[in-house]
Amino acid sequence: MGGTPLSPWSKGGDRYAQALERAKLALKDGAIRVILWHQGEGDSGNEQLAKSYGERLAKMVKDLRADLGAGDVTFVAGKLGEFLKREDKDGKPSHWPKVNKQIGALSKSVPNTAAVESTGLKHKGDGVHFDTPSLREFGQRYAEAMRRLQAVKTR
Numbered sequence: 001m002g003g004t005p006l007s008p009w010s011k012g013g014d015r016y017a018q019a020l021e022r023a024k025l026a027l028k029d030g031a032i033r034v035i036l037w038h039q040g041e042g043d044s045g046n047e048q049l050a051k052s053y054g055e056r057l058a059k060m061v062k063d064l065r066a067d068l069g070a071g072d073v074t075f076v077a078g079k080l081g082e083f084l085k086r087e088d089k090d091g092k093p094s095h096w097p098k099v100n101k102q103i104g105a106l107s108k109s110v111p112n113t114a115a116v117e118s119t120g121l122k123h124k125g126d127g128v129h130f131d132t133p134s135l136r137e138f139g140q141r142y143a144e145a146m147r148r149l150q151a152v153k154t155r
Contacts, residue, residue: 003041003042004039004042005042005043005049006039006040006042006043006049006053006056006057006060009039009060010056010059010060010063011059011060011063011064011067016060016063016064019064020064020067020068023068024068027068032068032070032073033073033074033150034073034074034075034076034146034150035061035064035073035074035075035076036076036077036078036142036146037057037075037076037077037078038077038078040053040079040080040096040099040100040102040103041080041084041096041099041128043099044080044084044094044095044096044098044099045088045092045094045095046095047093047095047098049095050095050096050098050099050102051095051098051102052102053098053099053102053103054101054102054103054105054106054109055102055109057077057102057103057106058106058109058110061075061106061110061113062110072111072112073112074112074113074114074146074149074150074153075106075110075112075113075114076113076114076115076116076142076145076146076149077103077106077113077114077115077116078103078115078116078118078138078141078142079100079103079104079115079116079117079118080096080099080100080103080118081118081121081123081128081130081134082100082118082119082121083121083122083123083127084096084127084128085127100118103115112149112153113149114145114146114148114149115145116138116141116142116145117141118130118138120137121134121137121138122134
């Protein structure tokens with residue numbers, strides 16, 4: 001769900017409940033090996049939300065793992081595109097670099113997590129969404145981060 005802040009994805013929020021419900025359904029026929037996360041722009045318009053993003057994300061990861069009974073399942077978060085503007089369309093500051101900093105520091109507070117860099121990736125002309133080649137590259141970066149974490153886990 002694009003454009004949403006972290007709050008509905010946190011425990012007690014509607015997106016969290018929906019994600020949990022879908023994940024539990026999937027667990028009937030399989031296992032969850034990794035959770036991929038790309039979100040944060042919705043919190044970048046408010047400096048306090050941007051500064052607290054990491055703490056709130058860490059809690060969401062811990063809650064989700066616990067509610068799924070997934071132990072320390074691998075969690076990989078992608079940073080927001082560095083092509084985002086420093087101001088929104090109304091001239092208000094965008095604090096996406098603070099959100100990216102918080103995502104990058106997640107592994108210091110939550111085990112078995114990694115952040116994926118968005119450096120060098122391009123938008124599709126709208127200044128917001130990644131273009132197709134960048135999405136493919138981002139996918140490769142996610143996969144590599146996931147492989148690194150899972151290799152460490154199996155040692």
